[in-house]
Amino acid sequence: MRNLISGMFLAFSIVSYAQKEIRTFDIFHKGKNVGKLIAEKVINDDITDYSSRTEIELHILTKINVVYDYEVSYLNERLQKGTVVVTIHRKEKTNVKTEGMNNNYNYYSDGKKLREFKKEITNSVVKLFFDEPIGIKEIYAEETGEFQKIEKETDLYVKTAKSGHKNQYYYKDGNLEKVEVKGGIVEFSMVKK
DSSP states (O other): OHHHHHHHHHHHHHHHHHTEEEEEEEEEETTEEEEEEEEEEEEETTEEEEEEEEEEEEEESEEEEEEEEEEEEEETTEEEEEEEEEEETTEEEEEEEEEEETTEEEEEETTEEEEEEEOOOOOBGGGGGTSOOTTOOEEEETTTTEEEEEEEOSSOEEEEOTTSOEEEEEEETTEEEEEEEEOSSOEEEEEEO
């Protein structure tokens, strides 16, 4: 009986472990390691939860500490809720949320509803760390609450924000290997550990 219970516990542990994926990236600015990103995907039945935490410390004229926290939940492959909190020097800079049911969504910033829209969201930026966007033409950006164009080029995908900034995603055998972020003033690379 003890062996049966031990075997069942081991099987349950293996199943539980198989439901969780973690991706870790080092962040580089001008060749220097300036931070890390840890992304996690947890599947429980019809619910898939994604989270990512990015910590960056740069020296551009002065020392800059930036932390990005993403918490995104999907139900049956449809976005249900996504929050993004950005802090600079431990002070909250951005606090946004997307909430939805079916294809109706509201986007909030600091608790104030900025817009609502009816459009199915089945792919968003946080999913790019786990899934190659094969055949996808646009992706939802949780931080800005906008749909962005994503295009396959020879060996990479280019995501273009409405501002015109472009990020490049490099995949190998379906796994994200590197991201080139061109977000305006500061450009950096994220490389899979």
